[in-house]
Amino acid sequence: MGLVPPELSLDFRPNFVPKTITNFLRELSLIGNVSDKVSKLDAFVKGLEEEMKKIDAFKRELPLCMLLLNDAILVLKEESTQCMARNVEPVLEEFIPLKNKEEDNHSEEDGSLITTKKEEDCNNDCNNNKDKKNWMSSVQLWNIDDDYCSPDHKLDTKRNDEDPCKSRGGGGRGFMPFKANLGFAVRKEDKQEVPVHGLTLSTPGIKNLKEESSSTGSRSSCSRAVTFSATNARTSFRSAPPVGLSNHLQQHQQQQSGRKQRRCWSPELHRRFVKALQQLGGSQVATPKQIRELMQVDGLTNDEVKSHLQKYRLHTRRLPATTTTSTPANQSGLVLGGGHAWMCQDQFGESSKGSSSQSGSPQGPLQLATNTGGTSTTGCESMEDDEDAKSECYSWKSHDQKPRKNNV
């Protein structure tokens, strides 16, 4: 019979396969989409592999078939791989570079390690450490800031604090907001008194700082310290412009010594005190808290005022009895506890609300500085320096005695 189409002829079988593969490849080349190509290739390969399994049992009888199939599979697989490679490569190019940029030097290592590294992170450092450091530093920044700076800068006592704050301030910027919030939170209402921190105090010297081991602290001193610090803090906060490190230091000292540093009532302070008394209607009616608020002295505590008031009353009480005469004179006379505007007025004159007798002394408030030598309102700082020598605390004695002398 006639010719058998080559495709049907057993003899042509071998050719048939290659041809099909060729066609297949041709078709494949027309497909633009790489993933499609690959999937088709894979499908074809799968088919071949299936075929291979089928004839596996006959591999002895059909060695060439096996060979051809195997060959075809390999070739197509190869093709598939290349296809994928072509497709992937560009991506890799983009991806790798990025990676490099981030990771600088260690490209490969990191890549392979990544998975494991995360687990090990805790122990390992490099990157981790860096991060930690950064984080820590930032934390420190605001933390420290808070501790040292925020409480109060100027502080009645010294200005040493500035340096530390400065340096920190720059770095800690980022956290400032937080800090600010804190500050506000703490201050609450924050009356707008304008304290004269400078005035504050003359600090006599600190005696020896015993080591009262606050830790032991079961005793009274401990509770004391706590109380005080609380009060102190309150006070300092109330006054807007800061007091400062000094408070911190004071607290610290306190803790160590167990006893609060003595407040020296400088003449200026006392003057303020008296002034406040007058405004409040006299020593007998004025309360420590009121007085303190009127005085507007940064860092001054209720207890301190209370104590001073107690003394003041003691002294003024006596006088009235002996010095009956003087009393009536004052406008505030009676009020001032026995009318003893006593020395206060004489010495510091500007006693009350000002307008009255003051004419002569324009110095009024400014005197603060004058007393100690110098600086006006800011005084405290300068005072400090001078104070060692100058700091004379207010002398009740003199007042007490003078009146008597006069009387006698």
Added chain:
DNA sequence: ATAAGAATAT
């Protein structure tokens, strides 16, 4: 819980 006043301690 706080403040004032009196007593007492340092």
Added chain:
DNA sequence: AATATTCTTA
């Protein structure tokens, strides 16, 4: 003598 601290009371 001058302040600080404690105790009591309101």
